[in-house]
Amino acid sequence: MDLNFTADELAFRSEIHAWVAANLPKDISHKVHNALHLTRDDMQRWARILGAKGWHGYAWPKQFGGPGWNAVQRHLFEEECARAGSPRIVPFGPVMVAPVIMAFGTPEQQKRHLPGIMSGDVWWSQGYSEPGSGSDLASLKCRAERRGNSYIVNGQKTWTTLGQYGEWIFCLVRTSNEGKPQTGISFLLIDMKSPGITVRPIITMDGAHEVNEVWFDNVEVPAENLVGEENKGWNYAKFLLAHERTGIADVNRTKRELERLKRIAKAEGLYDDGRFRDQIALLEVDVVALEMLVLRVLSAEKSGKASLDVAGLLKIRGSEIQQRYTELLMLAGGPYSTPFIREAMEAGWQGDQALGGLWPGGAAHCVPLGATYFNYRKTTIYGGSNEVQRNIVAQTVLG
Amino acid sequence: MDFDFTDDQTALRDAVARWVEKGFSFERRHAIAKAGGKTREVYAELAGLGLTGLAIPESHGGMGFGAVEAMVVMEELGRGLVNAPYAAGALVAPTLLSAAPAELRRAWLPKMAGGQVLVVLAHQERAARYRLHHVSTRATAAGSGHVLTGAKGIVPAGDEADLFIVPARLSGADTDAGGIGLFLVERGASGASVRGYPTQDGARAAELHLAATPATLITADGGALLDQAADVGNAAVCAEAVGLMDKLIAVTVEYMNTRKQFGATLATFQALRHRIADVKMQLELGRSMSYFASMKLGEPAPQRRRALSQAKVQLGQSMRFVGQQCIQLHGGIGVTDEYVGSHYFKRLAMLELAYGDTMHHLGEVSDRMQDTAGVFA
Numbered sequence: 001m002d003l004n005f006t007a008d009e010l011a012f013r014s015e016i017h018a019w020v021a022a023n024l025p026k027d028i029s030h031k032v033h034n035a036l037h038l039t040r041d042d043m044q045r046w047a048r049i050l051g052a053k054g055w056h057g058y059a060w061p062k063q064f065g066g067p068g069w070n071a072v073q074r075h076l077f078e079e080e081c082a083r084a085g086s087p088r089i090v091p092f093g094p095v096m097v098a099p100v101i102m103a104f105g106t107p108e109q110q111k112r113h114l115p116g117i118m119s120g121d122v123w124w125s126q127g128y129s130e131p132g133s134g135s136d137l138a139s140l141k142c143r144a145e146r147r148g149n150s151y152i153v154n155g156q157k158t159w160t161t162l163g164q165y166g167e168w169i170f171c172l173v174r175t176s177n178e179g180k181p182q183t184g185i186s187f188l189l190i191d192m193k194s195p196g197i198t199v200r201p202i203i204t205m206d207g208a209h210e211v212n213e214v215w216f217d218n219v220e221v222p223a224e225n226l227v228g229e230e231n232k233g234w235n236y237a238k239f240l241l242a243h244e245r246t247g248i249a250d251v252n253r254t255k256r257e258l259e260r261l262k263r264i265a266k267a268e269g270l271y272d273d274g275r276f277r278d279q280i281a282l283l284e285v286d287v288v289a290l291e292m293l294v295l296r297v298l299s300a301e302k303s304g305k306a307s308l309d310v311a312g313l314l315k316i317r318g319s320e321i322q323q324r325y326t327e328l329l330m331l332a333g334g335p336y337s338t339p340f341i342r343e344a345m346e347a348g349w350q351g352d353q354a355l356g357g358l359w360p361g362g363a364a365h366c367v368p369l370g371a372t373y374f375n376y377r378k379t380t381i382y383g384g385s386n387e388v389q390r391n392i393v394a395q396t397v398l399g
Numbered sequence: 400m401d402f403d404f405t406d407d408q409t410a411l412r413d414a415v416a417r418w419v420e421k422g423f424s425f426e427r428r429h430a431i432a433k434a435g436g437k438t439r440e441v442y443a444e445l446a447g448l449g450l451t452g453l454a455i456p457e458s459h460g461g462m463g464f465g466a467v468e469a470m471v472v473m474e475e476l477g478r479g480l481v482n483a484p485y486a487a488g489a490l491v492a493p494t495l496l497s498a499a500p501a502e503l504r505r506a507w508l509p510k511m512a513g514g515q516v517l518v519v520l521a522h523q524e525r526a527a528r529y530r531l532h533h534v535s536t537r538a539t540a541a542g543s544g545h546v547l548t549g550a551k552g553i554v555p556a557g558d559e560a561d562l563f564i565v566p567a568r569l570s571g572a573d574t575d576a577g578g579i580g581l582f583l584v585e586r587g588a589s590g591a592s593v594r595g596y597p598t599q600d601g602a603r604a605a606e607l608h609l610a611a612t613p614a615t616l617i618t619a620d621g622g623a624l625l626d627q628a629a630d631v632g633n634a635a636v637c638a639e640a641v642g643l644m645d646k647l648i649a650v651t652v653e654y655m656n657t658r659k660q661f662g663a664t665l666a667t668f669q670a671l672r673h674r675i676a677d678v679k680m681q682l683e684l685g686r687s688m689s690y691f692a693s694m695k696l697g698e699p700a701p702q703r704r705r706a707l708s709q710a711k712v713q714l715g716q717s718m719r720f721v722g723q724q725c726i727q728l729h730g731g732i733g734v735t736d737e738y739v740g741s742h743y744f745k746r747l748a749m750l751e752l753a754y755g756d757t758m759h760h761l762g763e764v765s766d767r768m769q770d771t772a773g774v775f776a
Contacts, residue, residue, distance in 0.1 A: 001402055001403065001466070002572045003694040005400050007450075010581075037417060037590075072400060156605075200662065246504055251773075255773045257773055258772040259771060262772075274765065282761060284768065285712040285713050287773065288688070288691065288709050290559060291774045292687035292690065292691050295400060295402070295687075299400055299401055300402070302400075303403050305403050305702050310683060317680060366419070369442055388675075390673045391669070391672065391673075393679055394672035394679075397648075397675050397676070397679050398656065398675055
């Protein structure tokens with residue numbers, strides 16, 4: 001038992017650190033470090049920089065053009081990227097659909113889609129949730145009917161994150177009503193430029209346009225875009241969930257945000273207030289404990305000796321901690337978290353000076369804090385609500 | 400980075416578990432508690448397994464094992480609800496004696512390793528709460544040695560121990576970090592009086608009064624060593640709590656799958672299932688931080704102290720939550736003395752108070768906070 005990384009792992013970390021420092025554009029990391037709004041261009045620029053290095057699909061095996069890193073190396077990569085202030089890799093392409101295409105797609109599908117995902121050129125979206133199917137995803141109704149060499153898709157998907165930028169979308173669609181709901185679902189890849197697709201924004205309570213409704217009105221999808229077998233889509237979706245291990249805890253970004261909380265607490269004169277400081281301390285312990293849990297999972301994966309089935313715990317704890325730091329950030333901003341000024345979320349906003357005199361000493365760093373708090377209420381709801389996760393955890397404990 | 404146990408560590412764990420299964424039933428623990436909590440006999444059995452020499456160097460008759468082996472043993476003792484001053488005698492005391500002059504180590508460590516002699520730290524003072532450097536007991540030079548005057552309380556197995564390691568002030572004010580000497584005091588030394596009593600968790604502790612009691616100096620610079628020993632004690636507390644929680648949860652799960660109300664087992668009710676999920680969360684966070692505590696024991700003092708406080712904040716919360724919820728999940732049977740669950744609960748409750756409670760250590764984490772965060776910060 002040894003907490004320290006091996007010499008090889010440390011050398012790997014240094015290599016990543018140096019590369020990220022040299023290649024991550026400063027204007028982007030500035031936004032990330034200050035929780036400012038990232039444009040589509042910001043996200044895609046970083047995706048393409050990673051893609052050119054072959055790291056956009058950093059979890060991919062060598063066989064499909066990935067680096068073939070092990071679990072610890074992937075963690076170190078995520079940690080270095082997070083620490084440097086890189087944007088979150090938009091997961092729908094490289095993290096979610098790509099592994100499914102690798103495992104269940106045809107060679108033609110692999111050849112057609114994987115290069116564009118790795119390079120960061122093609123923006124993917126996810127079509128899972130529907131208005132009537134949230135936690136009970138298997139009840140989904142969006143229909144795909146086989147007609148000749150095509151599927152005709154009708155229905156609606158929702159909560160499609162960044163779907164306004166999407167070029168392709170992978171969807172769970174109903175192809176049969178026979179038997180259990182899970183056995184009539186198929187996994188389709190759909191070109192979002194297809195006639196009949198409409199994307200409508202959903203504005204969340206922070207005023208942001210992050211999620212969307214996607215409507216399908218007699219959308220014709222070539223049958224060759226079916227992944228695997230018809231009516232087996234639920235298995236592929238479950239495979240995808242199993243694929244996602246420690247990333248869901250998001251501990252590396254959380255460490256960075258904890259450091260930001262300390263900076264803002266200092267700026268707001270709260271760092272030396274014992275009552276506030278103790279709240280940071282409590283959060284810090286939560287973060288260390290979560291990181292240790294993540295490291296245990298990585299170690300078990302690396303050695304293959306012990307399996308540690310704690311994905312549900314990582315989701316629950318990771319999301320609770322994310323909400324807690326956004327809460328403390330808002331409290332740190334105090335009354336200056338009150339202004340709702342969307343422009344303050346943009347880099348280079350000069351409104352602080354424009355409102356000069358009102359906020360002596362500057363309070364611009366407080367303005368995004370309220371919005372972030374509101375935005376992060378999603379974390380305990382998406383990806384399987386924390387209550388569904390508790391059902392899963394309880395199943396492992398109680399049977 | 401590697402969290403696997405070696406084959407030797409697993410064998411050690413199995414050996415302790417086998418002894419528990421054969422030799423330390425709940426009935427035995429219950430009987431010991433009812434009889435006042437004397438456990439020297441149990442300590443002797445652990446010595447028979449060689450465990451009292453675990454942390455003592457091989458050159459002094461011990462096994463020279465490290466923090467991870469200690470953690471493994473403590474987890475199993477916790478799981479078995481074993482009632483014995485093992486951490487005090489076999490882990491904390493050897494840490495303190497590691498700084499003693501060679502002849503003192505030669506005189507006592509082999510006997511401690513063999514379990515013939517039980518040495519415990521007697522540091523608690525009435526006004527100190529969890530501040531280790533708050534020492535009012537005074538040491539004054541007398542002849543070639545020292546005499547001590549003062550009072551120490553809540554000394555583990557105090558009326559069964561043979562010797563005490565006593566922090567006493569050689570110079571300075573009561574709260575100074577410097578000027579603290581560590582002394583070895585024999586139980587029967589002149590001016591020493593010991594009054595024992597049972598503790599909530601079925602063991603014993605004692606008040607130790609010293610009036611010009613002759614004592615042998617271990618080190619005149621004891622403050623830092625006292626910190627280190629408390630960290631060793633805290634790591635042991637964390638590991639024991641993991642074993643306790645693990646078993647208490649197993650007992651609770653078994654009960655929930657057996658007990659029926661409204662025509663269904665308790666395990667079928669979602670309100671209770673979610674509570675078990677939360678309990679499992681606290682167990683795994685606690686286990687993670689127990690590993691963290693043991694693996695950080697070898698770090699330089701500032702990192703070690705911070706890490707141990709972080710660990711105790713997690714374990715303190717975990718043991719309180721798991722204990723309380725598991726009693727609640729049992730319903731009425733959970734609050735009875737005849738049921739094993741309440742004994743796990745009481746031990747967990749008392750462990751939170753050992754070497755600093757959650758609130759104390761939260762303050763330490765707060766005071767030691769740095770700009771960076773995380774396991775490797």
